[in-house]
Each structure stands twice: as structure tokens, then as C-alpha cells.
Amino acid sequence: xxxxxxxxxxxxxxxxxxxxxxxxxxxxxxxxxxxxxxxxxxxxxxxxxxxxxxxxxxxxxxxxxxxxxxxxxxxxxxxxxxxxxxxxxxxxxxxxxxxxxxxxxxxxxxxxxxxxxxxxxxxxxxxxxxxxxxxxxxxxxxxxxxxxxxxxxxxxxxxxxxxxxxxxxxxxxxxxxxxxxxxxxxxxxxxxxxxxxxxxxxxxxxxxxxxxxxxxxxxxxxxxxxxxxxxxxxxxxxxxxxxxxxxxxxxxxxxxxxxxxxxxxxxxxxxxxxxxxxxxxxxxxxxxxxxxxxxxxxxxxxxxxxxxxxxxxxxxxxxxxxxxxxxxxxxxxxxxxxxxxxxxxxxxxxxxxxx
Numbered sequence: 001x002x003x004x005x006x007x008x009x010x011x012x013x014x015x016x017x018x019x020x021x022x023x024x025x026x027x028x029x030x031x032x033x034x035x036x037x038x039x040x041x042x043x044x045x046x047x048x049x050x051x052x053x054x055x056x057x058x059x060x061x062x063x064x065x066x067x068x069x070x071x072x073x074x075x076x077x078x079x080x081x082x083x084x085x086x087x088x089x090x091x092x093x094x095x096x097x098x099x100x101x102x103x104x105x106x107x108x109x110x111x112x113x114x115x116x117x118x119x120x121x122x123x124x125x126x127x128x129x130x131x132x133x134x135x136x137x138x139x140x141x142x143x144x145x146x147x148x149x150x151x152x153x154x155x156x157x158x159x160x161x162x163x164x165x166x167x168x169x170x171x172x173x174x175x176x177x178x179x180x181x182x183x184x185x186x187x188x189x190x191x192x193x194x195x196x197x198x199x200x201x202x203x204x205x206x207x208x209x210x211x212x213x214x215x216x217x218x219x220x221x222x223x224x225x226x227x228x229x230x231x232x233x234x235x236x237x238x239x240x241x242x243x244x245x246x247x248x249x250x251x252x253x254x255x256x257x258x259x260x261x262x263x264x265x266x267x268x269x270x271x272x273x274x275x276x277x278x279x280x281x282x283x284x285x286x287x288x289x290x291x292x293x294x295x296x297x298x299x300x301x302x303x304x305x306x307x308x309x310x311x312x313x314x315x316x317x318x319x320x321x322x323x324x325x326x327x328x329x330x331x332x333x334x335x336x337x338x339x340x341x342x343x344x345x346x347x348x349x350x351x352x353x354x355x
Contacts, residue, residue, distance in 0.1 A: 086122040088318040112142040119154035144174030145255025146239035169207040175238035182210035231257035234296035273312035278321035300337035
């Protein structure tokens with residue numbers, strides 16, 4: 001960088017001065033000597049001031065570049081964290097909505113939450129659409145919100161299909177009962193496993209590690225910290241929600257739940273809140289479905305209240321129960337019901353969407 005003032009001495013004078021042999025100046029008139037002394041008294045402070053200003057400007061420029069670089073890194077980290085909706089459905093077998101399953105993709109690693117029907121093929125579809133991290137052999141870490149069938153019917157598929165394709169191991173975390181469920185799945189398919197490992201295929205051993213966990217931090221690596229918390233879901237003794245903290249985003253997934261203070265506490269703040277919902281206009285074929293709804297799930301107006309309290313960067317709605325007397329309640333109506341009292345960013349989630 002060039003300073004605003006160029007000041008130099010002849011190189012031979014500098015050498016002599018450094019060696020202690022600086023030559024004596026020739027005699028000059030007294031008036032000239034006094035004038036030069038005045039210039040020196042005036043000049044050196046000015047030079048020093050200019051140097052200080054230039055140095056401060058340099059420091060400011062370096063700090064600005066560092067701040068810009070840090071912002072770029074944070075932006076890149078945020079960009080590399082993706083939320084992929086693999087399944088946004090309910091027990092009702094709509095062909096455009098697979099069973100509940102959400103993937104959090106951080107860098108080259110994928111983390112799965114729930115494994116409803118169709119989970120592996122939905123993950124493969126997402127891989128073909130531009131998220132290769134969701135190739136079946138990369139589905140190695142999964143979390144379960146609760147043991148309801150629509151959230152677990154894809155579990156045998158998650159255990160077996162990626163293994164047949166070459167995956168070496170699977171770790172799964174969830175509420176009490178997951179370990180027992182895993183044991184029964186492996187027992188149910190023992191003949192398939194035995195023939196594939198001991199027969200002509202010569203597959204490697206099937207390794208599945210299931211973990212019954214309690215609220216708190218249940219998983220952590222260099223990319224993500226996963227925290228589990230309890231949510232109320234009717235008569236289920238344990239149902240969980242999850243919070244994912246990555247270098248770029250904080251993501252909260254409700255699972256199935258009625259309005260929960262735990263969700264409010266864990267999404268203050270959060271970048272993305274993925275939450276289930278039902279329309280008060282929907283009906284179910286059961287004797288007292290209104291009581292059931294209130295104990296097991298969250299209405300559109302209740303979700304709006306939760307969003308107003310937590311103020312997420314984005315509210316993503318999934319697992320929508322919305323079938324009225326005349327058929328399926330349109331997404332637009334569900335959205336209007338939420339937006340009556342919530343005016344933040346909200347979207348109705350669909351299978352294979354990426355956020």
C-alpha cells in the first residue's frame with residue numbers, strides 16, 4: 001500500500017548513519033539552519049500523523065475484509081444445510097404424500113427424522129433431483145419421534161434396502177420401545193438376512209444399533225447437535241420433538257403433538273419450524289374425534305399462536321389432517337386458516353421440497 005507522503009533519505013546516508021559514521025554537514029548560515037529546524041519540528045509530527053492515519057485505514061480495511069469473509073463463510077455454511085421433505089402425509093394413503101419423513105442434510109451427511117411408508121424410495125427420488133447425499137447407502141443416522149405406524153412402517157425398508165445396496169451400518173435414536181421394535185424387525189426378516197449373508201450373495205453382516213433415549217442432547221458430531229424434547233401426543237407415554245443445530249441453521253421438528261410449551265421453548269429462536277397441523281373443519285370416522293384431535297394434534301389456529309410466540313424464520317407445515325365432509329381440504333384453505341392470525345413466512349410442505 002502506498003502512503004500519502006513519500007519520505008526518503010539517500011541510501012549512502014542511511015548506511016553511514018546505521019554504521020555510526022554519519023558525515024558532519026557543511027557549515028550553513030545560521031538563518032538557514034534555524035529555518036530547517038523549524039521545518040523539522042513541523043514536518044515530523046505531520047509525517048507521524050499521516051502514518052497513523054494510513055495505519056488506521058489499513059487496519060479498518062483488514063477488519064472489513066475479515067468481517068466480509070466471516071459473513072461469506074456463515075452464508076456458505078447456511079447454504080449447505082438443507083431441509084428435505086421426504087414424506088408429508090398422515091395415515092391416509094394419498095399417493096402424493098408419503099408417510100412422515102424429513103431429512104436434514106449438512107454437507108455430505110444426511111440425518112433422517114421418522115421413516116414412514118415409502119421413505120427409501122422418496123430419498124432416492126430426492127437424490128436424483130439434486131440431493132445426492134440422500135442416496136440409500138448414505139441413510140446411516142435416523143431419529144424417531146414416536147412409535148405410531150405411519151411414522152415407522154418404513155422401518156424395515158430403512159434397515160434392509162440400503163443394506164442390500166451396500167450400506168455398512170445404521171444408528172437409530174428414539175423413544176422407549178425402539179430397541180424392542182428393531183429386535184422384532186430383524187427377527188421377522190431373519191431368513192432374508194441369513195440367505196443374503198451366508199448364501200451366494202455373501203453380503204456383509206447387517207449392523208443396526210438402536211438407542212432408546214431420554215430428553216437432552218442425544219447426538220453430536222462435527223456437523224450437527226441433535227436435542228430431543230418431550231411433546232404431548234395423546235395416550236403415547238413418550239413422543240418426541242427434535243432440534244437440529246448446524247453451523248448455518250437451527251431446525252425444530254414437532255413430530256405429532258398437541259400444542260406444546262416445549263416446542264415454544266426450543267424454537268426461540270429457530271430458523272425453521274416444521275410442524276404438524278389439522279383443520280378444525282376436518283372430520284374423522286371415530287365416536288369422539290374432536291376430543292381425539294385436541295389431545296393428539298394441533299389446530300391451524302393453535303399453530304398460528306405457537307408461530308406468533310416463537311417467530312421462526314420459516315414455518316413449514318406438514319402431516320396435515322384435513323379431510324372434510326366433502327373430501328380433501330385444499331392446501332390454500334389450510335394456509336388461510338393459519339394466516340388469519342399469523343403473518344410471518346409460512347409454507348404448506350409437499351414431498352421432495354427442499355428448504
